[in-house]
Amino acid sequence: MTLIGLTRPELTRVLDDMGEKPFRGKQLWHWMYHRGAREFSEMSTLSKALRTRLEADHNLARPQPSREQTSGDGTRKWLFRFEDGREAEAVYIPEEDRGAVCLSSQVGCTLTCRFCHTGTQMLVRDLTSAEIVGQFMAARDSYGEWPTPTDETRQLSNVVLMGMGEPLFNFDAVARAVEILSDGEGLAVSRRRITLSTAGVVPMIERCGREMGVNLAVSLHAATDEVRSAIMPINRKYPLEQLMAALRAYPGVSNARRITLEYVMLKGVNDSPADAQALIRLVRGLPCKFNLIPFNPWPGAPFECSSMNTIRRFADQLADAGLTAPIRMPRGRDILAACGQLKSASERERLQGYRARLARLDPEARAAAEAEHGRAARE
Template identity: 85%
Template sequence: MNLIGLTRAELATVLADMGEKPFRAKQLWHWIYFRGATDFAQMSTLSKDLRARLADRHSLERPAASREQTSDDGTRKWLLRFSDNREAEAVHIPEDDHGAVCVSSQVGCTLTCRFCHTGTQMLVRNLTPAEIVGQFLVARDSYGEWPTPTDETRLLSNVVFMGMGEPLFNFDNVAKAVSILVDGEGLALSRRRITLSTAGVVPMIERCGREMGVNLAVSLHAATDAVRSEIMPINKKYPLDALMAALRAYPGASNARRITLEYVMLKGVNDSPADARALIELVRGLPCKFNLIPFNAWPGAPYESSSMRTIERFADLLADAGLTAPIRLPRGRDILAACGQLKSASERERLQGYRARLAAMTPAERAAAEAAHGRAPAAAD
């Protein structure tokens, strides 16, 4: 059993089953999440016998960082491999003296948002609490940020669930991961430093605020159902009137703790003055702020980014209406780590290699290979 990803209560049960006293769970928790231990042998406050028995029965398995890339602007991205060889990506976005770790909640995604590269990768499975928390541990390892520093000194100060997948489609595992991230005797992140981004899974939004108490961000990207349904198919199930009602009822939302509305700027799609005026009416009375995001292109993308002049004009219209609307500068574009660009690099490489192998086959060999992969023959590919 991997001990990473267990709650305190579950960890206490593991040790009780080994005949140990409850205080041992607190010691073990300290070593795993405060000191970042990767080996039971490092846990000097535990007896040698207990360390040996733990090592015999359990593990402290993190995702394997099979690739680490650092952008020219300091953004760092990890391709993470899990025990079943599935992969996802995580990113650290640095600021002057702190930064956010963007974590994934699923391998792939079901949402197929047309502007998002991740949406072109089919959903494989949900990530477990261990795999979600493990992404933050890998980032801590990479920056050598152990033991847990105070908020004033830590570089990895925030966690944002804005990576691969829809967090509210993996609610229980995400909620369990959040409970580990915020534990004051371990990783000790404030709930106010954790943001969960959703495409608008309306039935789960109130529960998210009530049970997790984290900041909420919503991928909005349009002010009308017609445009939003075109670029975000989830809007057909949960249209804007239902989404806005759920946001207005979000527990804890206030002017001091506003909901973030993410808005990717797509040339000729959602960037007109009329779109800005429709947005102003849509959010009237909602404690919110906007993040205007220049579209981050990827190979085969169906859109272009609005010009900076258009984005600035759009931002000015929102600001004139009293709305906060900063333009988010793209980060990590050179390593495909920017917003909407996360997709397993190894998946791309495997697909390219697979197509190359198909091209070299005879028609009969190609048909057999396609059948083995559960696909219709790709004679027209």
Template identity: 70%
Template sequence: MCAVSNDSLDTFHAPSPAGADEARPSLIGIDRTGLQGMLAEMGEKPFRARQLWQWIYHRGARSFADMSDLSKDLRQRLEARYTLERPAIARQQTSTDGTRKWLLDFADGQQAEAVYIPEDDRGAVCISSQVGCTLTCKFCHTGTQLLVRNLTPGEIVGQFMVARDSYGEWPSPTDATRMLSNVVLMGMGEPLFNYDNVAQAVRIIMDDEGLSLGKRRITLSTAGVVPLIHRAGAELGINLAVSLHAHTDEVRDRLMPINKKYPLAELMAACRSYPGLSNARRITFEYILLKGINDGDDDARALGRLVAGIPCKFNLIPFNPWPGSGFEPPSGNRVMKFSNILNDMGYSAPVRQPRGQDILAACGQLRSDSQRVPRHQQPWHPEYQGPSA
């Protein structure tokens, strides 16, 4: 499959947001090459980049003053030029089931949400890739918020680091001891519509001298941006989850307008060619069950036939209600019947138990109050007149 750049897709592009302290940008989100170049300009030797990397991403340093194996002079010069700021926590909520959600402020005042979903001995951090979303999937609360902008690599990595801060997981623990054991790019936005920034963030998260999360512990969820699915698998090698939710183009067109551009036949072909696919490394098909729309016995059987031959498993999600959605979840018996039919066809089809519903942290419920700013009112636009009175 031919790999294409984001420039050929319907993506909202804007320069990186202006920071609250433009003279001192944060180093969070800068990759190894960037750190090496920055330190070379400061007259430092290449090994300093490795030391700085480990302080930032392995030890989670919040201050240059803490970097004891760097000279005092270098620490002072770094302090004068840069910060180690993560996104700021505007609001933190913890559900009765232990799920924790953060509403995060970015330097330009925009906001996005991230969620930690705990299990018995581990848990996943669900992070966002955009402020808002351009896809307008009918069952998704995030889709009611227009796309504001893409998140930068630092804003994406920073969400995971905020979660690490919250649970005190510094320095980076081993796989056997970490609570925050997985990352899922399943929050606000479509990750493949912000591919370059997402890819840089993922590489930082995977680096074994930093945050050190293996590629098998990172999952990218897409609504079906077909031209970039193969590229993500070839370049990043991470797990793929696909938001499917229907077995016909007619129903999927209604639920997910992106299907009109990339219909099911193209999506299934992209899934079949995903690099590294095997029975040991399967695609996850996410399927939100909507009462009376896609939850019948015939729907289950047709769904199994649609994905035949693809090493895969299903993640069945009873619809999580949100105000004004217009959808309802099926009964518990209907959900189990759907799951059993897929099981009988040879598929793993567990039902995901809703988590964090009392704080609107469940699948499809994330949303912020950020509003898309008209282009001429953004600081980078040539007609920008400054902030209004």
């Protein structure tokens, strides 16, 4: 069993069950989450006997990338394969003086937002806290950022729970991951540098603020129920009136800690001056800022991206109303960095390879292989 993903009290209980004193838990935590140890043999402050006992029943495994790609703009993306063979993505997006690691919380997604490539993939399962934290630790491995550096020197300074999946549908595992990520004696990512993005799971929003205390981002993408329900089916269950009331009541929201509203620009759908004016009315009185996102299409996508002139006019209209609305230019297009694209590409390649292998088999062997493949897919 991996010890990655255990909270500090849980780790202490493991050692307590082994007859060890509580301070051993602190030492183990330091080696795991501050120094990034991959093997118990590295833990020189633990006795050899304890290291041997730990190795007998536990490990420090984190997800391993089945694919890693770096874009010309510095964006780096990993496709992580977990122990059951399932895969999810994480992305590092560098900025001028910092960078954010975007983590997945599920394999696939139950939501079917029409502009999101992950929305075309069925939900397979929730990720565990070990698999969520493990993505960040594997990213640290990739950049060699061990021991945990100070905020002033680290490249991987921020965490965004905005990858595959809806984090609030996997609340407990995500909350445990946030607890581990934000511990000052370990990975030490301040909760003010952790952002959770939701499509608008209204009943969980207040609890998110109260229990996790992280920054909140909301996939808004429309200013009317008619448009939002058409592109985001979750709006039929939690319409804008309910969502905006939940955002206004979010614990800790203030002008110093504004809610981020994500808004993907879809040609002819949500990008008119009337749409901008409706947005201005919708958010009046809410401490918020916008991210205007040019749509990043994929083959067969049902939308086109708004023109840059249209996006700039939209941004200017929001700015004239006193709203912060930067245009967030897409990153990593040359490595399929939009959420869900790398996983889909990997699956297509495996399917093509599978079909090529089938073509080389005799009819009886082909039938047996197809039956086995169908059984494995159902499981």
